Amino acid sequence: MSDLTDHVVIIGAMASGKTTVGKGIAERLGLAFVDSDVQIRGLTGSDGARIAEEEGVPALHEMELRAFWEALESPHPTVIAAAASVIENESVRAALTEVSCVWVDAADELLRIRQALGAHRRELGEEEASLLVRRDPLFSSCADVRIDTGEVDEHDAVSIAAEAITGRDDG
DSSP states (O other), X not given: OOOSSSOEEEEOXXXXXXXHHHHHHHHHHTOEEEEHHHHHHHHHSSOHHHXXXXXXXXXHHHHHXXXXXXXXXXXXXXXXXXXXXXXXXXXXXXXXXXXXXXXXXXXXXXXXXXXXXXXXXXXXXXXXXXXXXXXXXXXXXXXXXXXXXXXXXXXXXXXXXXXXXHSOOOO
């Protein structure tokens, strides 16, 4: 685990709660928070759904990967909510072994409900099941801790993550 001289990276499927839990962890640990969705919107003026529609999913994934590396290059410890797609990159997975990594997860049905509520999220439809099957083992291989946001509330999720990261129960 990190001694907080490194970043904390939040990974997980789209709509799993990375932003919510990441913001809470950042606040609890006194760190800055970086969300890849916000980074991309700031650079392009568009959200992921629009970029995927207008430029294609590969272009969106390339932007998400660039946003991840940009955030990871910060010299200051930061909590980073990474786009789900970056887990498919072998170099990203290697980098995640060097930082604290929290996998935020939820049941498939809950993810579908949350995805439908987020206008900035692209619709996955049939693609979703295959993405989850392909990505879950990758998330698992990199994570120091897995938190099911369908099973615990936001406060408990943040507490579980903070304890895993610091080794202390600051409740």
